[in-house]
Amino acid sequence: MKGATALAAAGIVAACAAVLLGASGEQPVHPFPTVGVLMANGEHWCTASVVDSPKGNVVATAAHCVAPAGEDGRPGEVAHDGLAIGELSFAPAFSGEGAGNRPLGVWKVRSIHVDERWTKWGDETADFAFLTVEPDGQGRSLQQRVGHGEAPRPDWTSGYEREVTVVGYPESDHNPQNKPVxxxxxxxxxxxxxxxxxxxxxxxxxxxxxxxxxxxxxxTGQPGRLIGVLSGGDTDVDSTAALYDERAKALYEAAARG
Incomplete structure (x- = not known):
C-alpha cells in the first residue's frame, strides 16, 4: 500500500513541472491537470485522477484509500495504516510547499464505489475505487474545470503488457514542493x-x-486509456495495480450516475 504510510517503488522517473500560468495569466497550465491529491480532512492522503464520464464527475483511486479492507467476509474497521479515513476531497493539479496551490479547486466527494471483494475480503485484485464528486460553486463539473479533452477513458478489457504513463503525488517528506512524479x-x-x-x-x-x-x-487530445490505479508495492523498486475488469466497470457506471 502506498497511501498514507506505506513506501513505494524505484526505476526510471521524471519529476513533473509545477503549475505554471498561461500567457493570459488566467488559465493554469499543468502537465497532468486531471491528476491530483486525494485529501482526507484536508490533508494529503492518496493520489486520484479524473476519468472521462458523461457528467464529468468521476474520479479514480485505489480502494484502500477510501475503504478499509475486509477480512473473512467481514468489513474492516480502519484504514490500512490504522487511521480513520476522514472526509474526502480532491485537488487536481495540486502543487507547492506546505498547504500547496489548488489552481483547479477542491472538489467534495459525494459518494464512493468499491467492490465487495475488497470491503469483505481485502482482495488486492479489486483494489480500485471510483468516486462521485460534487459540482463547484458555479455549477461546473470537475471535467469541465480540468478540460474535457484531458481525461482518459477507462479500458475494461486491457491486456497485461502495455506501455503506461503513471503519475502520482508522493507525500511532502519525499516531495516538499508537492510536485507530481x-x-x-x-x-x-x-x-x-x-x-x-x-x-x-x-x-x-x-x-x-x-x-x-x-x-x-x-x-493534446489524446489522453489515453485508464487501465488501473497504483495499489501497492512491497519494496522501493516495485509498484502494482489491479487491472480493471467488468466489476470495475460496474463501479464506474454507478459513480457516473451519481
Missing amino acids: SCTTQTRHDTDDPDMLYISCAGFWTGTSGSPWIADRGG
Whole structure:
C-alpha cells in the first residue's frame, strides 16, 4: 500500500513541472491537470485522477484509500495504516510547499464505489475505487474545470503488457514542493501475484496510492486509456495495480450516475 504510510517503488522517473500560468495569466497550465491529491480532512492522503464520464464527475483511486479492507467476509474497521479515513476531497493539479496551490479547486466527494471483494475480503485484485464528486460553486463539473479533452477513458478489457504513463503525488517528506512524479514504462504480470500488473519505477513513495496507469497517452487530445490505479508495492523498486475488469466497470457506471 502506498497511501498514507506505506513506501513505494524505484526505476526510471521524471519529476513533473509545477503549475505554471498561461500567457493570459488566467488559465493554469499543468502537465497532468486531471491528476491530483486525494485529501482526507484536508490533508494529503492518496493520489486520484479524473476519468472521462458523461457528467464529468468521476474520479479514480485505489480502494484502500477510501475503504478499509475486509477480512473473512467481514468489513474492516480502519484504514490500512490504522487511521480513520476522514472526509474526502480532491485537488487536481495540486502543487507547492506546505498547504500547496489548488489552481483547479477542491472538489467534495459525494459518494464512493468499491467492490465487495475488497470491503469483505481485502482482495488486492479489486483494489480500485471510483468516486462521485460534487459540482463547484458555479455549477461546473470537475471535467469541465480540468478540460474535457484531458481525461482518459477507462479500458475494461486491457491486456497485461502495455506501455503506461503513471503519475502520482508522493507525500511532502519525499516531495516538499508537492510536485507530481511520472514514469512511462512497460507493464507485465507481477511475479508474486500474476493477476496483478507490475512496473519498476522510482519516486512513487508514500501518498502515490491511486496513481493512474494510463495507456496510449499521446499529445493534446489524446489522453489515453485508464487501465488501473497504483495499489501497492512491497519494496522501493516495485509498484502494482489491479487491472480493471467488468466489476470495475460496474463501479464506474454507478459513480457516473451519481
